[in-house]
Amino acid sequence: MKKNVLFGMLISVYVCGQAQTNDKDYVLVLTNNINDTTINVSSREYDSKQLKNYEFKSFTDQAKINLIKNVKNRKMCCNGAILEVGALNMNGGKQVLQTIIDSNWTEFKDAALVALCRMGDKHSLDIFFSKINKADPAEKAFDQYYREIEYIKQPESIRFLVKLLDSKALNEMPKETMKPTKFAATIVRVLSRMIIDFPIKYFNDAEEDNAIKMAKEWWFKNRSNYKIDNSKY
Structure with missing residues (x-):
């Protein structure tokens, strides 16, 4: 076998x-x-x-x-x-x-x-996120590294995802890649697996717009008061 x-x-x-x-x-x-x-x-x-x-x-x-x-x-x-x-x-x-x-x-x-x-090694975090922050277009970094970003489970991971969620690059994504709403919803799903007490855990395609809006509102209120779930891989 x-x-x-x-x-x-x-x-x-x-x-x-x-x-x-x-x-x-x-x-x-x-x-x-x-x-x-x-x-x-x-x-x-x-x-x-x-x-x-x-x-x-x-x-x-x-x-x-x-x-x-x-x-x-x-x-x-x-x-x-x-x-x-x-x-x-x-x-x-x-x-x-x-x-x-x-x-x-x-x-x-x-x-x-x-x-x-x-x-939490600072030097390694600087190397990794410096590399992916230079990626162009922005969605390329997420598509290539989102599993690593989720695995890392450090504040740098959260900040990268939230920044991408609200970025101008996201709204200017070429149509041949992925619709901005679908891409943003994917980011929200990753955040939901990483943050304890994140308000949105499950949502279907029809609920994507509302989930994205709720995620942004929640982050605005809780950006300095969130906890990362390190209990799982």
Whole structure:
């Protein structure tokens, strides 16, 4: 069986198991199995959305030790494991990730930079957002990096999205790409997954205009009083 298929099956079992049982030992076993599988997946095209519903609080101390050990080994390392280190905000994780960048492990440098951003490393945040703020047209940056922006879950992520939501570039998007309303609604959906107590969680296509308006009004009132949800990937 291919590793990515096995990984997908484990994720499905994990999510279903969490929903249907209170047996903590069962959930922890699943968590460790998923962790071990992630470490052994060698695909360099790892997609962070696979773990968006994966709650990292279930990681055991031993699982964290194994994770760091494997990320230090280039042959065992993978982008998914690197992103886990960032999401877990593990002790010693910043040093390990910086070593990957300094050692020029080319295949893992981008993931290490993004993981450092998730951990709040100022230098890494400056590098990442400086790059995407220079993108032209503006929607290109969002389309290419929105998963990373959502994963990072730092104030810089929120500010980038809100700025784009209210930008002139958004209203001047060429028709052959995406309608401005549809694009803005996508930004609102990303914000809704990142911010605790965000007023709009679910809305359909017919409700997009109203959702965008509500999001802008909410941000105007709460821009200095919001909390980012770091409990999930």
